[in-house]
Amino acid sequence: MNYEQIIRLMLERGFLLPSSEIYADALAGFWDYGPLGVALKNKYVELWRRYLVRRDNMVEIDGCQIMPKSVFVASGHLAGFEDPIVSCTKCNLTLRADRLIQEKTGKIIPERLPNQELDNLISSNDIRCPNCGGNFGNVRRFNMMFKVNVGPSGEEAYLRPETCQSIFVDFPRLFKVMRCKLPVAFAQYGKSFRNEISPRQSLMRLREFYQAEIEVFFNPDKANEFEKFDAVKSEVLRLALDGEKLEEITAAEALEKGYLPNKLIAYYLVILKQFYQYAGLDVKRSRFRKLGDDEKAFYASSAFDFEVETSLGWIELVACNHRGDYDLSGHSKVSKKDMTVLDGDRDVLPNVFELSMGVDRSIYAIIEHSLVVDGERTVLRFKPYLAPIQVGVFPLVTRDGLPEAAKQIYSKIKLNFEAFYDESGSIGRRYRRMDEIGTPFCITVDYQTLEDNTVTIRDRDTMKQDRVKISELEQALQRRLFTYSP
């Protein structure tokens, strides 16, 4: 299935809704999660906590979405997150001013050049609209951050464009009160906001979106003194170092060959890949792509994108950036707070390696990779522990006391599991409905139930059934649902 069909399925089944769709002035780039979507997302985030946050003893926080101007002065977003743009006075075509000039003149044009100088370059080189030949207006700045006004005085503040700034500004206190030692990782799941010029493809480019970010703070002199690496050194990574060319190589070899800068980064790339394996992504269709200098974010000294192949092509799920001491030194300068911490007997300003995960995109990718159309059967083969509905409960027929028996089981197990009771239509039809939303197990109450207090558990993927005693049902479900596997 392609992107469009998948989105239709998500809309139809209550995974996703266009936000404020009843109004004609609904905004592009905003989508709501429906009941199944939020259930899937919550379980995905729980898995993230299990396989990354808890596994690595990370410290999780939940920071505010609105932050004061100073934060973004220090982070560089007020200057660096801003593009010089210019519009044609005739056809309104809008382009990046620096790139336009660079393209026409062949000269390297720094993005930070003042507007006036960019204007001068456009007129002195007689640059006209490539679309209609019209003249360009004056260069202006477009900042992708949403500005908000706080309090009656309208104090200038911004919606955070990335969640990690909360971690950086909280770092000094957190490090102390949580009794941290380097290296230490901080994690946060939450919303970020970017005023995208043209949001497209629903979950791929949202203006309000979820990130799950991990910021690893470490002593740059000790990035190779990293014992945890040994446990994962023989894991295979798929690396795209130079364009599309792909190398499958163990983490240890990648280090030896200098593809990866240090053990710490190698370790986190491995556990990120492992996490996605557990999330049910087809990692054979994934890669870590090394970004060229022209693609990297302004704060990154080296960067890998974790990407997966979908019907939309390769999409970026996680940006893995070596941010150096960019953030802490920036915040230290602007806030005049000391951001150094004690490591051994020495004060160090930690460096940061981040795994910045796009949650919404990940959800999309998992759905696409989980979807199997097998003849007439449409199945979402979610890992059981990610399934929005975990178990369906059905009476085989609607007579002879079977519905009553089934409802009794349902009312009991729904306290511990996401269960769904259904008695409408044929039994096969009910199984298929569950297949379509990825429910891994269905319990059927049949005539034998009335005789010996057993029910069948039907497996979504094999369609086979096991018979279990009602008294052992919850245990049996527990075991099936929470067997984690890559």
Next chain:
RNA sequence: GCGGGAUUGGUCUAGUGGUUAGGAUACCAGCCCCCCAAGCUGGUGGUCGCGGGUUCGAAUCCCGCAUCCCGCACCA
């Protein structure tokens, strides 16, 4: 932002100026009672993205706006 296409019940769709907007699917109820969908009967649900205009009369023509898709540009 630019160019192109699209916008009719949950979903797909017929309908290009004129009676209560038709169908499929889904859904609901009843029948059937069947362990892998699409059997029978009945039923709910749309005023046609929003606003304005033309016309005696518009889902159907015109304008504006919004959203979605594709291409370009943008994507810290």
